[in-house]
Every structure is written in structure tokens, then in C-alpha cells.
Amino acid sequence: MFKSHKRRAFSVAAILMTSALALSACSGGSGAAGGDTASTYDPDEKVTLNLAFWGNDVRAAFYEEAIAAFNEEYPNITVNSSFLGFPEFWEKRQTEAAGGGLPDVMQFDYSYMRQYSENGLLLDLDPYLGNIIDTEPLSENILGIGVVDGVTTGIPTSTNAWAMYQNPKLLDQIGVEAYEGGGSWDDYAEWMQTATDAGEASGIYGGSDWGGRIQNFELQLRAEGSFLFSEDAEPGFDEADLTKFWEESAPLRDGVVIPQQRLEEVYPLAGFDTAQTVSELTWDNFGAAYLGGLGESYTELGLVAPPVTKEGAKDLYLKPSMLHTISAKTEHPEAAATLVNFLINSPEVGAIFGTSRGLPASETQLEGAKLDGLDAQIRDYEESIADRLGDAPPVPIIGAGTLEEKFRQIGTELGFGTMTVDEAVDQFFNEMDVVLNQ
Known part of the structure; x- marks a missing residue:
């Protein structure tokens, strides 16, 4: 049962x-x-x-x-x-x-x-x-x-692999062209703003805050030639790197992405599979669950590559x-x-x-x-990103799951506006010190 x-x-x-x-x-x-x-x-x-x-x-x-x-x-x-x-x-x-x-x-x-x-x-x-x-x-x-x-x-x-899902039915409804995939993070933010503006009357948003997912931070680090953690549990970033990441995503939380309160109301579903956002950055295997959440009237999804910090970067991995x-x-x-x-x-x-x-x-x-259908889309997507695929990181360090969850929690607080970026960085590094030194 x-x-x-x-x-x-x-x-x-x-x-x-x-x-x-x-x-x-x-x-x-x-x-x-x-x-x-x-x-x-x-x-x-x-x-x-x-x-x-x-x-x-x-x-x-x-x-x-x-x-x-x-x-x-x-x-x-x-x-x-x-x-x-x-x-x-x-x-x-x-x-x-x-x-x-x-x-x-x-x-x-x-x-x-x-x-x-x-x-x-x-x-x-x-x-x-x-x-x-x-x-x-x-x-x-x-x-x-x-x-x-x-x-x-x-x-x-x-x-x-990390990817971007889109909802073509909602995009048609609000009259916005699909995001082509790739491009810069600023390009994606501008596209989300366009979608949010177009969907305002219907309560539809361009996407959710990418600052709440540690995978998006990792993607940007890998594009710069760095990493989250080495095999020996050494972080590949410092406070300045994380501050930059959360500060650059801060404008999204000012009317561009779906409000955090609305996400709380639909949990454990997300804004995407409740037809409130037209895009979502996530792992490519989430498509079936999204279609299941959206219901029988939704028969297809768009699937494209996420933004890239530097063209030619090997930032993605399987x-x-x-x-x-x-x-x-x-x-x-x-x-x-x-x-x-x-x-x-x-x-x-x-x-x-x-x-x-x-x-x-x-x-x-x-x-x-x-x-x-969607299954073939996912296979084709992973073939399409071959030029962006780099070596996979080592087996995650002890405590990686704890740190990923802490990152998500902090993202929620940032979404609610109950924590500043400086406080968020301090809190994450304090948690990281505990996890890495226990």
C-alpha cells in the first residue's frame, strides 16, 4: 500500500x-x-x-x-x-x-x-x-x-544530466516563444521576465529561482574550471564565489520568478508541474513526473540545455x-x-x-x-549535449547530501526574504565547516 x-x-x-x-x-x-x-x-x-x-x-x-x-x-x-x-x-x-x-x-x-x-x-x-x-x-x-x-x-x-524543461502549452497560452537553450544566465533571466510579464493575468511565471539549487552553482563553477568538492573534500569555491552566485540570482526574487509562498502551497509538487511556471532547471529524468503532475491535457514538454557561463565549457556531466x-x-x-x-x-x-x-x-x-515521446526526447537530449559533457565529479564527499539540503533550505529563506545574502553565505560556510571537519 x-x-x-x-x-x-x-x-x-x-x-x-x-x-x-x-x-x-x-x-x-x-x-x-x-x-x-x-x-x-x-x-x-x-x-x-x-x-x-x-x-x-x-x-x-x-x-x-x-x-x-x-x-x-x-x-x-x-x-x-x-x-x-x-x-x-x-x-x-x-x-x-x-x-x-x-x-x-x-x-x-x-x-x-x-x-x-x-x-x-x-x-x-x-x-x-x-x-x-x-x-x-x-x-x-x-x-x-x-x-x-x-x-x-x-x-x-x-x-x-542537468537540463531545462519547458511547458509548450503554457507558452502558447501566454504567447511567448520557447527558450532556445544554452545562452547566458542573463539571457535566461530576461526570457523569464518576458514570460512572467506575459503571464501576469493568468498567474503564470517564467520559472523558479535558480539560486536555490546547488546544481546550478556547481554548473557555474565547472564552467570556470572549478568544482564543488574534490576527492579529498576540499571545496572548489570560497565565500566570494557563493556571494556572487546568490547576488546575481537576487533580482529574480523581485517579481521575475514564482514567489516562494506559492511553492510552499503546492509542495511536494513544484511550480512547473502545477502549471504555474513555464520552465524549470532540473535533472532530465523528471519529465515523466512533471507530465503526471500536469495531468492528461498535457502531452509534451520542451527539453533544452541550461544556460552556460562560458561558451565551450565542459560544465555538464552524466x-x-x-x-x-x-x-x-x-x-x-x-x-x-x-x-x-x-x-x-x-x-x-x-x-x-x-x-x-x-x-x-x-x-x-x-x-x-x-x-x-518524452523518453526519446531525453535520449536525444543527452546526445545533443555531448560537446558540453565533461568528466563526472568524484563520488560525493561525506555530508554532500546534508550540504545540498542546507543549500535548498537557504534558498527557501532567500526566496521568502528572511535572510540576506551575507547571512546566507555565513550560514552555509558554518554548516560546511561542521560537515567537513567532523
Whole structure:
């Protein structure tokens, strides 16, 4: 039974801290499999697994369909699933990690991989690779994404890239031409102002504040030849860089983008999938969820490259849109690995999800995806940005997820006007000092 949690957490009181995870790790989870080799799952063994993921009702329906397909092949494995919005999902995982009770199988974000892996909270999947988990459809590069300190603790479901979605139906309604993609950040801001002015009578805005997403900051840093964090957790920016970023996005919050209060009212949906904004900067796999939120009258979306700080920059990159992991304390590692294999490799799952999790990483799942419509758009988009694709950053540092969430929270405060840019920079660097030095 799927439960939707739509109450906004206005502040995240419980930030995921390494100390809590380390304490949990010391209480019994080693992060290793129970034996030297994994045996194939016994189909006669009746077990129950808990599966947790973040998302919305659209993704929940996809998982429900995938679980039904899984149970046709493995009727003795009962899968209980649950989902939350992204911030709340990680709050709950923090609580579970501290108490030693993570779900058996988890949809996992790349930014938390190092933190949970190094604290022994995720099962070592290496003993299951090549037997329970089929690795033939997965390239070495894909498998390498889930390796932390030489141990495989996650399997990517798919890849995605940063992009800009647009709503052609709303653009036609307000009489504004689509943004062509690329261009400068000033070009995009001017276009959003034009759209907001044209949509004023209808309550339609050009977009949302890009200053609230750390990915847009990273994009600008990469265009300048820098980075967010190195492999050794050294930041590639200083206070002046972050001040510049938030000051340059400040004019957007003065009548150009959708007001923060309106975003609070529709959460966990966004301005884009409630037909209040005509554009959104986000990961390219969000399209299916957007169409689901917009309703049956919306059948297509525009998908173009985000603005670029310097022409010719290698600022974009492909990343795992998500991974699947298993708790180190699961009582049923073989059954859990069987579920992960199905969710990663099954052509049926590919047909169900399409590109809603990104382009499938598994060849067999990609074959089942039947890419057309939006799915084909995403494939074509990732091919179109080949000249802007640079090397992916290293596995995110411990605390990357915490810092991303803090960045989002500060963006909300800036949107409400309850914090100055200087206060925002001080608060983020104070949080960063805690995370990097604990």
C-alpha cells in the first residue's frame, strides 16, 4: 500500500551526521555479506522485504507495477514499499540508521553513497555480482559508479544530466516563444521576465529561482574550471564565489520568478508541474513526473540545455540518477539482491519506468524501455549535449547530501526574504565547516 506524505518540512531539524551513522555502524552492521560467496535465492523460501524510495504518486504507481511483475516471478517474496519527498526520505533514513533499522532495499542518491558506505550501513554487493545480480548488461563504468573504497555498495539504475524543461502549452497560452537553450544566465533571466510579464493575468511565471539549487552553482563553477568538492573534500569555491552566485540570482526574487509562498502551497509538487511556471532547471529524468503532475491535457514538454557561463565549457556531466542499495543488516540478503537485480535489469521494469529514472543503465532494461515521446526526447537530449559533457565529479564527499539540503533550505529563506545574502553565505560556510571537519 502506497502512502503519500505531502506535508512540507519547513525546517530539517535532524541533519544526517556522520557521528550518528558511525554509532549505528558500531552496533553491528559491517557492510559485508554473510559469507564469502552468495547463493542463488531459494524460491521456496517465504520472506518479506521493505523497499523505500523517494518520489511522488507517479513514481509510486511505477514501483507498484514493477513489484507486481516481480511477484509473478518470485511469488514467495513479499515487498512492502513506502515513499516520501526527497528531504523527508533522508530524515527518516537518518533516524533508522541511528537505530539500526534501515529498509532492506533502498532507492539511493549518489550524494549519500560515501557517507553510508564508509559507515558500514550498506551491504557489500560484490559476492552477488555475476550470480544473483546479472552484470553482463552493465558496463564497467556503470558498475564503477557504485564502488566506494573498493567495495560495491550500490548499482545505478540509470544516468541523467542537468537540463531545462519547458511547458509548450503554457507558452502558447501566454504567447511567448520557447527558450532556445544554452545562452547566458542573463539571457535566461530576461526570457523569464518576458514570460512572467506575459503571464501576469493568468498567474503564470517564467520559472523558479535558480539560486536555490546547488546544481546550478556547481554548473557555474565547472564552467570556470572549478568544482564543488574534490576527492579529498576540499571545496572548489570560497565565500566570494557563493556571494556572487546568490547576488546575481537576487533580482529574480523581485517579481521575475514564482514567489516562494506559492511553492510552499503546492509542495511536494513544484511550480512547473502545477502549471504555474513555464520552465524549470532540473535533472532530465523528471519529465515523466512533471507530465503526471500536469495531468492528461498535457502531452509534451520542451527539453533544452541550461544556460552556460562560458561558451565551450565542459560544465555538464552524466551522473547516476539514482542507485539501489541493500541494508548491511538485512536478514534476507539473497532475496534483497534478487529484487535489486530485477529492478536494475528487468526489461519489464524498463517498459514501466521508461526514462523516469533517467536513461536505463542496463542494456536489457534499455531494450525494454521502448523509447518514444518524452523518453526519446531525453535520449536525444543527452546526445545533443555531448560537446558540453565533461568528466563526472568524484563520488560525493561525506555530508554532500546534508550540504545540498542546507543549500535548498537557504534558498527557501532567500526566496521568502528572511535572510540576506551575507547571512546566507555565513550560514552555509558554518554548516560546511561542521560537515567537513567532523
